[in-house]
Amino acid sequence: MIPHLPQEILDYTTDLLHDERETLKQCCxxxxxxxxxxxxxxxxxxxxxxxxxxxxxxxxxxxxxxxPARHTRxxxxxxxxxxxxxxxxxxxxxxxxSHVVRLVVLALAPxxxxxxxxxxxxFSPVLESLQMVYYPIPRSRIFxxxxxxxxxxxxxxxxxxxxxxxxxxxxxxxxxxxxxxxTLSLSTFGMEPTVGRxxxxxGGLHFRKLVLRLFSKENPEWIxxxxxRCSDTLECFDIRHSPYCMSFWLLHWDLWLT
Numbered sequence: 001m002i003p004h005l006p007q008e009i010l011d012y013t014t015d016l017l018h019d020e021r022e023t024l025k026q027c028c029x030x031x032x033x034x035x036x037x038x039x040x041x042x043x044x045x046x047x048x049x050x051x052x053x054x055x056x057x058x059x060x061x062x063x064x065x066x067x068p069a070r071h072t073r074x075x076x077x078x079x080x081x082x083x084x085x086x087x088x089x090x091x092x093x094x095x096x097x098s099h100v101v102r103l104v105v106l107a108l109a110p111x112x113x114x115x116x117x118x119x120x121x122x123f124s125p126v127l128e129s130l131q132m133v134y135y136p137i138p139r140s141r142i143f144x145x146x147x148x149x150x151x152x153x154x155x156x157x158x159x160x161x162x163x164x165x166x167x168x169x170x171x172x173x174x175x176x177x178x179x180x181x182x183t184l185s186l187s188t189f190g191m192e193p194t195v196g197r198x199x200x201x202x203g204g205l206h207f208r209k210l211v212l213r214l215f216s217k218e219n220p221e222w223i224x225x226x227x228x229r230c231s232d233t234l235e236c237f238d239i240r241h242s243p244y245c246m247s248f249w250l251l252h253w254d255l256w257l258t
Contacts, residue, residue: 007033011037014027014040014041015041024038028042039071042071046074048076048082050078053079054079064093064096069096070097070098072099073102074100074103075104078106084115098125098126099124101124101126101129103129107132107134108160117141117145118144120145121144121148121149122148125151129154130149130154130156133158146178149178150178152179152180154182154184155182156184156186157187159189177201179203181208183208184205186212192222195222206232206233209234210236
């Protein structure tokens with residue numbers, strides 16, 4: 001007779017291999033009973049950097065409901081127009097990634113400022129970390145997205161333009177805001193408008209760590225207002241000034257890759 005190990009032993013063994021992708025792929029070929037646990041690790045980090053990546057996913061997993069999207073914990077969207085289009089075509093496709101804890105949105109292509117972020121509103125009810133690098137998306141859309149995430153703790157915003165106000169969009173009036181109790185990272189050529197919107201959030205700011213990267217002369221009153229608002233919870237404050245664009249790009253890459 002073929003011996004059968006208890007499922008908890010198999011799960012424990014698979015968990016020990018969580019960072020051994022090639023070994024996990026081989027595990028999928030051993031037995032169907034191993035596939036469920038290996039998928040948890042193989043699909044924990046999904047990156048849609050290009051439209052081609054998204055198309056490959058959709059061709060591989062024709063049925064969104066039966067896809068391994070539910071195993072994804074970290075999701076990178078580098079082609080927001082393609083993702084929102086796929087969501088519209090398939091009636092809520094993005095919501096199959098319902099267990100994402102960390103979301104990174106890179107809106108860097110020409111025309112991305114026209115993209116609606118509504119499909120991303122609370123698409124994962126457990127999302128705790130949001131990082132956005134954008135050029136240029138109206139701040140109203142960004143902050144409406146932030147306010148739609150009830151468990152959001154860590155927030156990173158990088159604006160790659162000096163002309164954000166050109167696409168100001170319709171102002172927003174949030175009635176609630178997430179806890180915002182983790183880390184706030186800001187990299188921007190003009191911090192005042194973004195900080196102003198943060199200070200207007202009705203739930204207040206409770207960040208434990210502030211990381212500010214400045215690329216122009218900033219009004220110190222806005223920085224002090226941000227620090228003061230977080231004074232009851234603030235544990236670490238890191239501020240740097242980088243006047244050169246090259247420094248900004250190096251910092252930008254480091255922001256969402258780490």
